[in-house]
Amino acid sequence: MKNRRHCITRRDFTRGTIGAALGFSLLGTKSISARVDVKRSSQVFILRDEKVMDSARNIETTILQKMINETLIKVTGEKSIKEAWQQIVNPEDTVGLVPTPHLNPTHSELTDLVKKALIEMVGVPEENIIIAQGRKGPELVKPCTALISMPGLKAHWLTGIGTVIKNYIMYSGRPRDYHHEDSARLGEIWLLPDVKNKTRLVLVDALYPLCDKGPQPDPRYKWDYKGLIAGYDPVAVDTICLKIITAKREAIKGEPWPLTPPPICLEAADKVYGLGTSDMAEIDIHALGWQKDLLLG
Amino acid sequence: MRRSGIKLPEHIGVWTRDDSVRRIDAGSIFDYMNGAGELYLGYRFEHLEVVEYRAENEYDILVEIYHLNSPDDAFGLLSLDWSGESIFWGDIHENREEAAARAYPIALYGAGLLRLRAGSVYARIMAYRETPAAKQVIFALGEIISAGHPLAPAPEIIHLISIPDASSWQGWWQAHHFLRSHLVLNSLYYLSHVNILSLDHDVEAVLTRFSRTGEGEHKEEVTAFIIAYPSAEKAGEGLLGFYRHYLLDHESETLPPSEVDTFYQLEEGWAGGGRRGRFLLLILNANSRLGAKEVLDLIDGNITQGGMQ
Numbered sequence: 001m002k003n004r005r006h007c008i009t010r011r012d013f014t015r016g017t018i019g020a021a022l023g024f025s026l027l028g029t030k031s032i033s034a035r036v037d038v039k040r041s042s043q044v045f046i047l048r049d050e051k052v053m054d055s056a057r058n059i060e061t062t063i064l065q066k067m068i069n070e071t072l073i074k075v076t077g078e079k080s081i082k083e084a085w086q087q088i089v090n091p092e093d094t095v096g097l098v099p100t101p102h103l104n105p106t107h108s109e110l111t112d113l114v115k116k117a118l119i120e121m122v123g124v125p126e127e128n129i130i131i132a133q134g135r136k137g138p139e140l141v142k143p144c145t146a147l148i149s150m151p152g153l154k155a156h157w158l159t160g161i162g163t164v165i166k167n168y169i170m171y172s173g174r175p176r177d178y179h180h181e182d183s184a185r186l187g188e189i190w191l192l193p194d195v196k197n198k199t200r201l202v203l204v205d206a207l208y209p210l211c212d213k214g215p216q217p218d219p220r221y222k223w224d225y226k227g228l229i230a231g232y233d234p235v236a237v238d239t240i241c242l243k244i245i246t247a248k249r250e251a252i253k254g255e256p257w258p259l260t261p262p263p264i265c266l267e268a269a270d271k272v273y274g275l276g277t278s279d280m281a282e283i284d285i286h287a288l289g290w291q292k293d294l295l296l297g
Numbered sequence: 298m299r300r301s302g303i304k305l306p307e308h309i310g311v312w313t314r315d316d317s318v319r320r321i322d323a324g325s326i327f328d329y330m331n332g333a334g335e336l337y338l339g340y341r342f343e344h345l346e347v348v349e350y351r352a353e354n355e356y357d358i359l360v361e362i363y364h365l366n367s368p369d370d371a372f373g374l375l376s377l378d379w380s381g382e383s384i385f386w387g388d389i390h391e392n393r394e395e396a397a398a399r400a401y402p403i404a405l406y407g408a409g410l411l412r413l414r415a416g417s418v419y420a421r422i423m424a425y426r427e428t429p430a431a432k433q434v435i436f437a438l439g440e441i442i443s444a445g446h447p448l449a450p451a452p453e454i455i456h457l458i459s460i461p462d463a464s465s466w467q468g469w470w471q472a473h474h475f476l477r478s479h480l481v482l483n484s485l486y487y488l489s490h491v492n493i494l495s496l497d498h499d500v501e502a503v504l505t506r507f508s509r510t511g512e513g514e515h516k517e518e519v520t521a522f523i524i525a526y527p528s529a530e531k532a533g534e535g536l537l538g539f540y541r542h543y544l545l546d547h548e549s550e551t552l553p554p555s556e557v558d559t560f561y562q563l564e565e566g567w568a569g570g571g572r573r574g575r576f577l578l579l580i581l582n583a584n585s586r587l588g589a590k591e592v593l594d595l596i597d598g599n600i601t602q603g604g605m606q
Contacts, residue, residue: 007491007542014564056426102331135328157484158332176327179335179480181490213484215333216421219408220381261487 008184013262019271022184022264042276042283044240046206047071048227048290053207057224059109067289068113068203071230074286075201085121088200089146095124096132096144096198098167103217104154104210110228111150114203137170138194147198149234153209153225155245159183160213160263164202164238165275171195186265187273190234202237204229211248213259223248226290235269235276236283240296242266243280247295303362303418303442305348310434312350312358321345339478340373340419341366341498350434356425360438363419368449369501371414372401373475377485380471381405384413384439401451401470404439411435416446451475454501454525457576457599464595466507466519474504486520486581493542494524494535494577501525507592519592520581525605528575535577539570560589573600 012021047070052063072084089095095118099106111131118124132140132147141147149167156162158179168189169175178186189195206229212221225244231237242263249257270278277283287294307314319329322344326334329345337345343364350358365371384404404413409427413420420442424431452475460468474485477500479492485504488494496502502524509517526532540547547561560569560580567589570579578596583589599605 006545007489007493009489009493009543010487011543011564013487103333156332158335158480175332176335179332180492183490215336215484216330217423218378219410219423219427260485261483261490264490 007181008264013264018264018267022268022272042231042233042236043075044229044231044233044236044283044285045071045074046227046229046240046285046287046294046296047074048206048225048288048294050226050290050292052226053224057208059107059207061109061113064109065113067228068110068117070288071203071228074288075230075232081117082121085117088148089118089122089124091123093124093146094128094130094144096130096141096147097150098133098147099131099150100152100154100167100205101133103156103162103214104152104208104222106150106152106205107207110203110205110207114148114150134170137168138173141171141198142194144194144198146200147195149199149202151204153204153206153229153241153244155211155213155249155259157213157215158261159186159265160259160261161238161242161245161266162213163204163241164234165190165265165269168195183261184264184268187269187275190269190275191273199234200232202231202234204237204241206241206244209245209248211245211252221252225293225295233276233283235266235278238266238269239278239280239283240285244295247297251293251295303346305360305438305441309350309437310352310430311355312352312434314348314350314360319347321347335478335480336374336377336484337363337365339476339481340370341477342370355428355431358431358434358438359421359423359425360442361421361423362442363421365417365419368414368417369452369475370477371417371419372449372452373477373481374419375402375405375412375414376474376476377481378412379405379473381407381412384411384436400448401473403443403448406432406435409435411439413439413443414449415443416449418442418446452501452503453605454503454523456603457523457596457605458503458505458507458521459599460507460595461598465509466592466595467509468505468507472506476502476504482522486522489542491542493538495526495531495538496524496535499527499531507595509588517584517588519583519588521592521596522579522581523596524577524579526575526577529572532572532575532577536570536572539577539579543568558590558593560586562586573597576600576605 008021012018047067049063049067052060069081076084076087078084099111115129118129151163151167154162159166165186169178172189206225206227209225210222266278269275321329346362348360383402409424411422422435422438460466479496504522507519511517558571560567565582567583567586568581578593580589580593
């Protein structure tokens with residue numbers, strides 16, 4: 001009885017002992033000694049432009065292009081957009097773009113513009129750029145030497161937040177396992193041999209996010225944020241995404257409206273799998289462009 | 298491609314539907330909606346029909362008709378989120394006020410999405426962009442889907458949370474959630490990623506909150522979760538799971554669980570409960586032991602009065 005596996009409960013979350021509980025619960029994982037080589041800058045960049053979508057939510061691609069360029073230059077610290085992209089990938093890379101396919105899909109305009117930049121700025125052959133998402137995820141990710149994670153900003157009914165860390169769920173080849181008891185373990189997917197250390201950039205589509213968990217889209221909970229959120233640290237970027245979603249939910253209800261289930265996978269990604277930081281005190285937020293309703297207060 | 302079991306018009310307003318109906322079953326639901334499929338599988342899902350309406354110069358309208366095992370399952374899906382504009386139509390259309398007073402909504406609308414229950418059918422009708430014309434068509438389609446289905450009462454277990462007139466406790470129907478799955482429970486009230494209460498398709502459960510205003514306008518709240526298992530033995534297993542996993546630090550003093558109601562002060566308030574035959578009554582987040590006991594007694598009284606034990 002005493003050696004029975006401790007399962008994570010609401011009480012662990014309330015007590016703030018998720019980290020300890022996770023360490024106990026996930027004993028046996030090899031992850032702690034298999035941390036990803038993340039560039040732990042823990043800088044997260046948010047760039048917004050009020051005019052990136054018109055009143056019918058059609059994307060103004062010229063403005064979106066400018067947003068991407070400015071974001072990349074800020075994230076990389078390079079002087080030109082060409083140098084910025086060249087810091088991210090090499091011409092020899094096989095690049096997997098990883099958009100969100102369901103619930104709040106990544107805008108195809110964003111994916112197209114990134115693909116175009118990789119071809120024109122870096123010289124990656126078009127055939128070496130693939131959409132590495134979906135049921136064939138494990139096959140698609142295998143030949144990739146670089147991944148650019150491009151999820152849509154959204155909450156999720158099984159994991160609380162469903163943006164960055166959850167974006168690679170299909171690479172597991174057994175996504176349903178992570179709907180149940182293993183949902184806290186989503187971070188381990190980032191450590192799979194075909195995935196580990198391949199992520200060069202996290203670029204979140206926060207143009208029209210979804211702040212309720214679904215499980216299917218409900219337009220009442222979508223809003224015009226008109227932003228991109230980017231960084232190297234997937235956990236830090238997801239943490240900022242969570243902050244924005246949480247603030248929006250409170251704004252809608254006029255009182256605290258916490259996500260349920262709580263986003264335990266995020267803390268686990270930090271404390272168990274070492275993918276980055278979920279500690280707001282360790283994250284430098286750079287909010288550029290349109291500042292109204294930034295939701296980071 | 299099969300045709301829909303519910304006959305939808307080919308043309309409605311300026312919209313025309315696809316000739317074919319996409320049929321999704323339990324084996325293909327994850328291909329259609331990824332993890333969202335767990336929600337419907339948790340409600341005894343049989344199959345789904347998907348129809349799209351298209352029109353020039355208008356956004357598409359998506360119609361999803363979920364066929365479930367019982368009206369209770371359809372009620373449960375609607376009960377996940379009672380917010381939105383409440384809709385009453387069909388056979389109670391002429392006495393809307395009375396219907397609103399005595400029944401739960403048949404449908405809910407907001408921002409271009411109509412959700413409805415009709416017999417054992419749950420449907421979502423969504424315009425990709427809300428316009429007056431689209432809203433009109435959405436409502437018309439909703440009435441068509443609902444037609445022929447008698448108004449289904451709320452699941453029987455919901456009666457266990459009714460509050461006697463003389464009680465100081467209050468409840469509100471927007472806080473009533475019917476479910477059978479621990480994943481659904483977690484999406485409403487996170488308990489544990491592990492199915493510690495052994496919920497499955499054979500159980501019926503209702504989650505709700507009670508409140509009352511006490512001295513000095515102090516508001517007291519209690520969360521109650523009542524589960525009807527198929528047998529007393531199964532209810533006992535559920536109670537054991539709750540004690541073993543949720544009351545881990547009280548394990549030595551509580552195992553085996555007593556038939557006497559026991560409450561413990563935890564991080565968010567008093568919690569505990571007990572078993573009544575095949576029913577498991579759990580009280581969570583109560584401000585006081587007394588409040589926890591009162592609400593449990595209230596539910597207990599409903600079980601006894603209803604002869605449900």
